[in-house]
Amino acid sequence: MKVEQIYTGCLAEAAYYIESQGEVAIVDPLREVAPYIEKAKEKGVRIKYVLETHFHADFVSGHLDLAKKTGAKIVYGPTAQPNFEAHIATDGEILPLGNVKIKVLHTPGHTMESTTYLLIDEEGTEKAIFTGDTLFIGDVGRPDLAVKTDLTREDLAGHLFDSLRNKIMPLADDIIVYPGHGAGSACGKNMSAETTDTLGNQKRFNYALRADMTREEFIKEVTTGLVEPPQYFPKNAVMNKMGYESFDEVLSRGAVALDADTFENVVERNDALVLDTRRKEDFVKGFIPGSVWIGIEDKFAPWVGALITDLKQSIVFVADKGKEEEVITRLSRVGYDNTLGYLERGFETWKNANKEIDTLDEIGPHDFTNLYDTEKLNVLDVRKKSEYDSQHIKGAINFPLDFINKNMDKIDRKTPYYLHCQGGYRSVIAASILKARGFDQVTNVRGGINEIAKSCIKLTAFREPETML
CATH class of the missing domain: 3.40.250.10 (Rhodanese-like domain)
Incomplete structure (x- = not known):
């Protein structure tokens, strides 16, 4: 049995690769699925399951492309109603994977379909839980991100209290907790910089798992201090639930090099946003007038999601050479799929064409x-x-x-x-x-x-x- 955490720092997101006897489960994959497929191919194994802990709000998952390309079965927990073919597991259902088993634990609260996956090894020992946004290291998922629900955040917090007390806390202290996010994610309030821990440590140090905490105290704790979520969160959740365009098509459409005149024409014809992703030190010295700078070197995708209010906004961009595919990929991770090209050879092309330049x-x-x-x-x-x-x-x-x-x-x-x-x-x-x-x-x-x-x-x-x- 092998478990690997695949952590993406700019999103503070963790996907997981679980392998046993030639079969693999991927938990909460990112939009671009080639790395998972290549890893499985190198090892000569088959991806059997794509396990989704819930309809994610902070990124677009790769479940559809991964299932289509590998034949893997998409699995959600009880109550999920995706707009595509998936296996909706029952609470307590066992999913066989090689010589190990994965038990489905329905843990509503962050969202109503939220599910934790319990890994049981070859000897029948419970080894790890993949908690998605139900339980983080040092925190729990915020209860105000569910898609189209009549429940209040207080209602959801009450469900989360029950899920933690009835499904998670009774498990053994030496079980490893593999959460969906770490520090920097807006899916919780106070996550640790650590990305794994034992459940025993969390019972001791996570405020939300305090043994003597009442239901009322829990609800107050997890709902106090919540700031408004980024505007793209509900839109990403809908994409994950309803389906989306293949990343291959998004990349093909966006990976088009444009000379300065064509770049300018694309902006005018499509009312496109010019997004500059270079180093800030280079941007301030000169940029295309009217362009918006969000540097690729930091938390690029979350800031795009927070600030560009229309997911369908046409975008053309300026990037350092060799970063073009990365820009398109990171835009698509948060649902910005309408990239129409980039400035060929970067900003030098604009300057060499004697186009107007602004400075900061x-x-x-x-x-x-x-x-x-x-x-x-x-x-x-x-x-x-x-x-x-x-x-x-x-x-x-x-x-x-x-x-x-x-x-x-x-x-x-x-x-x-x-x-x-x-x-x-x-x-x-x-x-x-x-x-x-x-x-x-x-x-x-x-x-x-x-x-x-x-x-x-x-x-x-x-x-x-x-x-x-």
Whole structure:
């Protein structure tokens, strides 16, 4: 028996490869399925099952393509009603896999179809649970992401309490917990950076598994402090439930190199968004006017999902050479399938064609500090409210990037603004969006508050004067 966690950091998502005696089960695969197929081919084994723990909201799963290409059976837990052929397992059902068994444990709460898969080895010993978004390391799944349900989040939290107490906590302490996500995912509130643990440790240290916790206390704990989920979450959940276009077609359509004139024509004909994915240091020096920057080197896909409100938006992009397929792949992981091509040979092609170029004003942390000490600046802190509340520049306004589309009407196009985040990534995204919307007097503070703090600028742990949430 072999179990391998396949972790994708930019999504904080874990898929799993389980192999026994020539048969394989893949749990919660990503959209692009070639890596799973190649792994099985190298080992001379057959993918028998695609096990889905629930209808995912934060990414588009690869279940349909993987089943079509391998003949594997898609499996969901009880109550799931997918719009495609799948095996809807019963609670307690045993799925044979080589010399091992996988037991289906219906664990509703995160969503009503949420299911945990219990791995039983060749000797009949219960070895591991694949919990999806039911149980994380240090946390549990949030109860407000279910697709089209009449249940309140309090109702779902009550179901989750029952699932944990009746299905998960009675299991042996030495069982390994393999969750669907780690720290950085918006599917929970306070996940650990660790991506596996024993159930015994979780019973000791996970607040949601406290033995003396009442149902009412649990519901209050898991529903308190929930922020609005990213706007793409319900849309991805619908795609996972109803079906979607093959990734092969998405890649074929998007992997088209365009010269500068053709690129410009595609934008005009399709009202396409120009997405710049290069290093931020290169973007600020020169970019296509009106383009939005979201760098591929960080949490690219989640920020695309949070900020580009239409999954069907036509997109053309600028990328560093060799990164083109990666951009298309990572867009498709969160449901952005309408990529129409990329700028051939990158931004140099645009410059060599003598096309119009825009730049982003920047200021270093030391110069910003000197200016702050002598002038009254309009500072926008684009970090999350929780980060702002912890520590911020005195007088700065919290203008979270997550909600920039909602809050843009609260700032003035004629006012100069200085933007910062923690390290510089989010503030460049925010500045590019504001510039694309006609806010011309924006300046990015390089290095964010990490570098500003080193310059001894006055910081405060108290909100001053307002937030824009």
